[in-house]
Amino acid sequence: MKALLVAEHRDGQLLTSSYELVAFAQQLGADSAMFLVGSDVSLPQYDGTLYLADIDKYSEYNPAVHKQLLLDVIAKEQPDIVVFSHSSYGWDLAPRVSVALGAAHVSEVVEVVDGAMVVPVCNAKLRRQVSVKTAKTVVSLQSGAFCLSDDPEGTPTVEKIDTDAAARVVFEGFEEAEAGGVDLSKSEVIVSAGRGIGKPENLAIIEGLATALKGDYGASRPVVDSDWVDHGRQVGSTGQSVSPKLYIACGISGAIQHLAGMKKSEYIVAINTDKDAPIGEVADVLVVADLKEFVPLMTAKLLV
Amino acid sequence: MKILVCIKQVPDMESKFKIADNATWYDSGELAWRMNEYDEYAVEQGVQLKTQVADADLTVLCIGPQRVQETMKKALAMGCDRGVHIEDAESFKKDPFEIASMIAEFAKEKSFDMIFTGMQSQDRGSAQVGLMVAELLDIPSISTVVDFAFDAGKVTAKRELEGGIKAKVSCTAPALITCQLGLNTPRYPTLPNIMKAKRKELLSLPAADLLKVERKQETAKIYFPEKKGGGLVLEGAAGDLADQLIKILKENTGVLA
Numbered sequence A: 001m002k003a004l005l006v007a008e009h010r011d012g013q014l015l016t017s018s019y020e021l022v023a024f025a026q027q028l029g030a031d032s033a034m035f036l037v038g039s040d041v042s043l044p045q046y047d048g049t050l051y052l053a054d055i056d057k058y059s060e061y062n063p064a065v066h067k068q069l070l071l072d073v074i075a076k077e078q079p080d081i082v083v084f085s086h087s088s089y090g091w092d093l094a095p096r097v098s099v100a101l102g103a104a105h106v107s108e109v110v111e112v113v114d115g116a117m118v119v120p121v122c123n124a125k126l127r128r129q130v131s132v133k134t135a136k137t138v139v140s141l142q143s144g145a146f147c148l149s150d151d152p153e154g155t156p157t158v159e160k161i162d163t164d165a166a167a168r169v170v171f172e173g174f175e176e177a178e179a180g181g182v183d184l185s186k187s188e189v190i191v192s193a194g195r196g197i198g199k200p201e202n203l204a205i206i207e208g209l210a211t212a213l214k215g216d217y218g219a220s221r222p223v224v225d226s227d228w229v230d231h232g233r234q235v236g237s238t239g240q241s242v243s244p245k246l247y248i249a250c251g252i253s254g255a256i257q258h259l260a261g262m263k264k265s266e267y268i269v270a271i272n273t274d275k276d277a278p279i280g281e282v283a284d285v286l287v288v289a290d291l292k293e294f295v296p297l298m299t300a301k302l303l304v
Numbered sequence B: 001m002k003i004l005v006c007i008k009q010v011p012d013m014e015s016k017f018k019i020a021d022n023a024t025w026y027d028s029g030e031l032a033w034r035m036n037e038y039d040e041y042a043v044e045q046g047v048q049l050k051t052q053v054a055d056a057d058l059t060v061l062c063i064g065p066q067r068v069q070e071t072m073k074k075a076l077a078m079g080c081d082r083g084v085h086i087e088d089a090e091s092f093k094k095d096p097f098e099i100a101s102m103i104a105e106f107a108k109e110k111s112f113d114m115i116f117t118g119m120q121s122q123d124r125g126s127a128q129v130g131l132m133v134a135e136l137l138d139i140p141s142i143s144t145v146v147d148f149a150f151d152a153g154k155v156t157a158k159r160e161l162e163g164g165i166k167a168k169v170s171c172t173a174p175a176l177i178t179c180q181l182g183l184n185t186p187r188y189p190t191l192p193n194i195m196k197a198k199r200k201e202l203l204s205l206p207a208a209d210l211l212k213v214e215r216k217q218e219t220a221k222i223y224f225p226e227k228k229g230g231g232l233v234l235e236g237a238a239g240d241l242a243d244q245l246i247k248i249l250k251e252n253t254g255v256l257a
């Protein structure tokens, strides 16, 4: 089996998530080659052919052009499987490539069981094993699902690639994440509010517990998107990554993007009315309760 | 200007799921259904654009069994002008490519200037359909959009990247946008608008008329993940639970010392 690994580059740097693709190919026992729109100042540590297009020429987000660069390499390498990270770059490019190839695209693969790709369904409450009917497959891997056991090493054989395909979308630059938020990365205790708080008035309950535990409060994304809490307190893949001694998730279901920001916490408690909520997977303790009743009681007992 | 919004009906994620008898999908019997969260942002953006430009016509499209019409009515009450229901009792078996092909087949000669979809569905979460529709129609597309502006045929958008960084991008209509959470504030349908929606056109088309491609993948099996976390689960009266949790925190964390 032959795999083509689509590595990623952002703002001058190779993304280390690119090595997850290498781990995946190793697990499949596949030979591999790598594709990167990047620069030779930040090359992957990888033994194999690296097809490299110059990011200064082809820009950070340029789907039509990146797709063509990739299709040219696919035509040459004839891989059985084209592997992306399930990231903002990967989930954008992979479906485009799959349409062009007429190949199945299996998104957010978390594991491979007896050669079949497994993906999450319904906020990870269920899993699905997929059977692919096309000769070539395009996959995107859930962030963190496949990891190298050792530090990456090697030196790629670089082959420069070019295309004259026309861009259809113009990349005009980055906008940094909103600054000036609270730095939760140093907090020892974080109590986070999820959509389960129901209404903004109930945020006070969460703040109350955080204060009683001499900690800070954080939030999941819907609470931030509803403007109940500043983005500066959002925990997750598009917010902050935290690792406090104690993380209490109140009314948070435990979507992968939220877990990405808090699963390194030393001790995790979840308060949730749903016993099957996926947060239970990472929680040391799951308290099955209505947070509006439980949290104020807990706070009162801590304050006596 | 012609605008198309594509939506999906999904189960409420807090539902108690059961596996269907053939173990290739979840049992749909006792679930509560709602509009896919990401699609609410797509509908809202469609309605905002319609309000912004003069002379716009906004179609909402949904594929699925009869019950999806309830969800479509919400979109009509939010401000879509007409609905197109692609009737398909077995839409859950279709892969993203089949779904995208049906939408593209419907849209191909209708010259929509803008198409909005959610960035992904909450149940399958494949994040493929919108982009595939654009590829099949051969129009530019931008995914994971958290900020959108339209001015004289030019689309300016911000894509959300990891860590909250955004990429500023632009393209020319006709184009397709996949909407990320937080793009706007989806409105709640008002009672008068719910009444008005009942009189709006809701056209049904059989899926067979639009499906011209073959499935590229199938669900071999669906199942509950093994519980590996193995954390403690506490249930009971809230007061007792609080005492238990405080004791556990004292024993296992340094924070209550």
Ligand SMILES: Cc1cc2nc3c(=O)[nH]c(=O)nc-3n(C[C@H](O)[C@H](O)[C@H](O)COP(=O)(O)OP(=O)(O)OC[C@H]3O[C@@H](n4cnc5c(N)ncnc54)[C@H](O)[C@@H]3O)c2cc1C
Pocket: A193, A194, A195, A196, A197, A219, A220, A221, A222, A223, A234, A235, A236, A237, A238, A239, A240, A250, A251, A252, A253, A254, A255, A256, A257, A258, A261, A271, A272, A273, A274, A277, A289, A290, A291, A292, B013, B014, B181
């Ligand atoms: C690209 C991308 C990036 C994302 N980035 C982030 C991110 O950085 N951070 C983030 O958090 N999300 C992020 N998300 C969104 C994520 O997928 C989820 O939608 C989000 O985390 C859900 O938040 P929630 O758990 O608060 O809400 P829900 O999933 O709606 O869960 C609410 C929970 O509250 C429980 N509940 C309800 N009422 C009560 C009650 N009275 N008492 C106790 N429990 C109750 C319910 O059982 C449920 O489990 C991202 C999504 C995408 C696609």
